Amino acid sequence: MKASQFFISTLKEAPADAEVVSHKLMMRAGMIKRLGAGIYNYMPMGLRVIRKVEAIIREEMNRAGAVELLMPVVQPAELWQETGRFDKMGPELMRVKDRHDRDFVIQPTSEEVVTDIARQELRSYKQLPKNFYHIQTKFRDERRPRFGVMRGREFTMKDAYSFDRDVPAATLSYQTMFDAYKRIFDRFGLQYRAVAADTGAIGGEISHEFQVIAETGEDAIVYCPGSDFAANIELAEGVPLLSQRAGATQALAKTATPGKSTCADVAMLLGLPLAQTVKSLVLATDELDERGDIKKTTVWLLLLRGDHDLNEVKTSKVEGLKAGFRFATVAEIEDHFGCKPGYLGPIGLKKPVKVIADRTVARMADFVCGANEPDFHLTGVNWGRDLPEPDVVADIRNVVEGDPSPDGQGVLAIQRGIEVGHVFLLGTKYSKDMNATFLDETGKPQLMVMGCYGIGVTRILGAAIEQNHDERGIIWPAAIAPFQVAICPIGYDRSVEVKAAADALHQELLDAGMDVILDDRGERPGAMFADWELIGVPQRVVISDRGLKEGALEVQGRREAEASKVAPAEVGAFVKARLSA
Amino acid sequence: MKASQFFISTLKEAPADAEVVSHKLMMRAGMIKRLGAGIYNYMPMGLRVIRKVEAIIREEMNRAGAVELLMPVVQPAELWQETGRFDKMGPELMRVKDRHDRDFVIQPTSEEVVTDIARQELRSYKQLPKNFYHIQTKFRDERRPRFGVMRGREFTMKDAYSFDRDVPAATLSYQTMFDAYKRIFDRFGLQYRAVAADTGAIGGEISHEFQVIAETGEDAIVYCPGSDFAANIELAEGVPLLSQRAGATQALAKTATPGKSTCADVAMLLGLPLAQTVKSLVLATDELDERGDIKKTTVWLLLLRGDHDLNEVKTSKVEGLKAGFRFATVAEIEDHFGCKPGYLGPIGLKKPVKVIADRTVARMADFVCGANEPDFHLTGVNWGRDLPEPDVVADIRNVVEGDPSPDGQGVLAIQRGIEVGHVFLLGTKYSKDMNATFLDETGKPQLMVMGCYGIGVTRILGAAIEQNHDERGIIWPAAIAPFQVAICPIGYDRSVEVKAAADALHQELLDAGMDVILDDRGERPGAMFADWELIGVPQRVVISDRGLKEGALEVQGRREAEASKVAPAEVGAFVKARLSA
Incomplete structure (x- = not known):
């Protein structure tokens, strides 16, 4: 196809509302055009x-x-x-x-x-x-x-x-x-x-x-x-990170942690590894009566290791939480724990709370958690000795890099x-x-x-x-590129030789069933090359009087830093070989 | 493609709401399936x-x-x-x-x-x-x-x-x-x-x-x-059907036509050709004031030869009617003509009416029209002598078979x-x-x-x-048929020879780039043939033990009354030749 029979519309700048690189590049390369919020025209280049x-x-x-x-x-x-x-x-x-x-x-x-x-x-x-x-x-x-x-x-x-x-x-x-x-x-x-x-x-x-x-x-x-x-x-x-629970080696102690409401701050203050701390998250579930009013609210305390994050999808599969849960309100927390958030823990609760320990937490010993008293934490906490075993032990955390693979075949990435x-x-x-x-x-x-x-x-x-781009634009995999090859003649409208060579290559590649575009728009070389790099066509062939005279045309793969010099008679075969590779 | 890997669903009877033949046949052939009023699923056969x-x-x-x-x-x-x-x-x-x-x-x-x-x-x-x-x-x-x-x-x-x-x-x-x-x-x-x-x-x-x-x-x-x-x-x-207006040969006369309110009835009663009569149609246009109330209504009398029909599209292009018109009410008609519809005419109007004569009517002489008096018509009516020339002469009728072509090159069909x-x-x-x-x-x-x-x-x-069907079903042109060829083996699942021949022909036609379906559903021959006739596939090849033994397989074009007998080895070439013809 010749560019003059197609429609190419590139932009130097992406519109301000384009936040991610694919959106920016699709707009700049003229693949899509915004019609309304989340509604786009697929322009000819994108439709291909x-x-x-x-x-x-x-x-x-x-x-x-x-x-x-x-x-x-x-x-x-x-x-x-x-x-x-x-x-x-x-x-x-x-x-x-x-x-x-x-x-x-x-x-x-x-x-x-x-x-x-x-x-x-x-x-x-x-x-x-x-x-x-x-x-x-x-x-x-x-x-x-x-x-x-x-x-x-x-x-x-x-x-x-x-x-x-x-x-x-x-x-x-x-x-x-x-x-x-x-x-x-x-x-x-x-x-x-x-x-x-x-x-x-x-x-x-x-x-x-x-x-x-x-x-x-x-x-x-x-x-x-x-x-x-x-x-x-x-x-x-997430498999338990500890093979079994160690025995208690420390006494339970209350320690002042003024203003340290996060596990990271507490660990630093106490000079302990973050993995020795346990964080407390409080959820609530409501039972409704026939009229839809709340009949009974249950408060749940979720315990995660200090360096772990809650996985809400897994949490929603725990018995009792399947029908839906919400984060507890501050009032509910103060009512059950006698303390504001930041210093919560499983010991010394004011009212009944269901305790769910992550699998890893359930095997921890001598751990640190909130004391249910502002500006205080407990250290040397041990299951059984200092508090009852958790009501539920479950996998409720996001795995992290380096965790053991659940199939036992190595570690996770x-x-x-x-x-x-x-x-x-x-x-x-x-x-x-x-x-x-x-x-x-x-x-x-x-x-x-x-x-x-x-x-x-x-x-x-x-x-x-998102996967395939660089600072110059899109880099399409050949199978889904709008065109596989762009022929860029320099002086198509003034050099008989350039026109003849470009037309012949265009026809040769068409006859070989390739998706080729001949850029006959008459753009300056720099603008023309920039367009095809932005659009992301896998192979570009430059045909110039000089190249023809010197017997070396430039073929450049979109991912390559340098162009290959190829004898004019061999360009067709060269490009075909590259694209069938 | 093999039928078992496709989806074929034919019906003996069309649903009751299918009024036209294409709708009936598309439903019966399983091309479309109704989802709601005017909303259809395009089933696999139709989508092809x-x-x-x-x-x-x-x-x-x-x-x-x-x-x-x-x-x-x-x-x-x-x-x-x-x-x-x-x-x-x-x-x-x-x-x-x-x-x-x-x-x-x-x-x-x-x-x-x-x-x-x-x-x-x-x-x-x-x-x-x-x-x-x-x-x-x-x-x-x-x-x-x-x-x-x-x-x-x-x-x-x-x-x-x-x-x-x-x-x-x-x-x-x-x-x-x-x-x-x-x-x-x-x-x-x-x-x-x-x-x-x-x-x-x-x-x-x-x-x-x-x-x-x-x-x-x-x-x-x-x-x-x-x-x-x-x-x-x-x-x-519509060109004028009379090259020029003839001179008057009859006197104007009023004649009783009791109960004869149509041109056809009047012509029969009077023993005159229908082409000697003129029918009257009354339109009205309203001029509105700024508030959208009717300020002024104009009544228009349209005159057409008795055997001609009004063309509303052309009428809407006459000066004065371009902004829209309506048929006059009976009250307006009685007010302007002093007569109920059925006996109207251009002579003896009670109030001003704009008269538009069709081109042909404008050249008629000695014609018959209503007398503006119930149960009476006028005969021997002549323009100029008995009534003023029409306000407008225009092409306002539908042409009919046999009218001269406007380009002067013959008559219209x-x-x-x-x-x-x-x-x-x-x-x-x-x-x-x-x-x-x-x-x-x-x-x-x-x-x-x-x-x-x-x-x-x-x-x-x-x-x-609608254009291509018969009592057995659809007859697709080859270019848009869902399949070009249906191979119908008899005993595909029990005869090794039939299966081998059918598979070989299927592959041969596929290799030749044809759109072929091999019916391996195991239907009885009659039902199988009826399906492919209903679906309308252009060529059908029957492969049977008998045909193979006798060296003559049946190839039948959808439009043909009789099948052709073709030697098994030549069927592929025969079908290819037919479809490329």
């Missing part, structure tokens, strides 16, 4: 990337036996009422009324519609397994859309849904999708990890996230370099990641609500077991850029 | 057709120099307020509020958004001409959605928008699109006509519709077999058509409202001149079926 991403997804989904269809953007509310999501989902579900005042939603996903299709179309065990997918516009009315395509409101998603006769069959379908996702992300040319993940609001039984590795990622992903273990930090199991894919083994959550059954061999209706599998198509662009 | 239609459109749009982008489905109301369409459009424009109570629309088209892009991105005459298009989900909240994809609410449309520096340049862009559309519809393999059309609500200066010829079409399209003339009947010019494409030369309608200007050579801002060009992607499916 989207189409390549979609094509790879489609090929691998088809190869894995999934069947493509297309479900509507505007969906009748009735189905969403069957599952209760019409009411349960918050304002991120965009609701709309038609001219007859009937309720509709702008789809954020399509579980309801696809389950409706399945319950009508898949009537016999002979028709299972079946996996339907579509690549369609989605809308989520985010409270605070930001980061460009990373957290937009309108976006393109591939969502697939599998239907199986039982859990073992569904697990196979899940594995098939998991494998297809690995092929998809391999083909994108991105560094990624598939990590075990929490099933969260979508529910279900097993789930993995596909995380593109990037320092700017919102998620912390935990993995073991010596094994296959990989999980979102929300889920990654942590990277930042951007979630771009998510696979769920849903079970019968939706099929039960919508009575999606099939007839088994005996003619008996059975609930279908479902899986769902998403890839954020437009989000891939942002994640790829 | 959509993708082929889209691919052809995309190739030809790109070839014509248009550049693809993607504009959002959910669009901020602000831009729609700039052009006034947010308020002016009726309830077919679906409006929605976000969580912050801001107004949005679900796009029915994208003039506003693309003009917003153009005014920001196209700043210099050097960047013009430019044509942007997208293929995107659209929504129109039709009052009465029906006919399946023919008048749905959610649908896929390709819409393109050209931007030019002046009308001559825009006319060139228009012609380029017109030519691209011809290539697109040629490639679809559909019978169609490009006809001059009214610009209607979208406004603008020139417009053509691309109409797929089908007896069931909603539109009447007029063409001249001996020339290029073709127009929607709304626009097709009429066909029914389904509008699937529409091109408009818009002019500056949108660029003026949105102040979309570019700088010309002198640095002066000038309004961009626009064109817009739509193809109803999903509607193409319905139109293709």
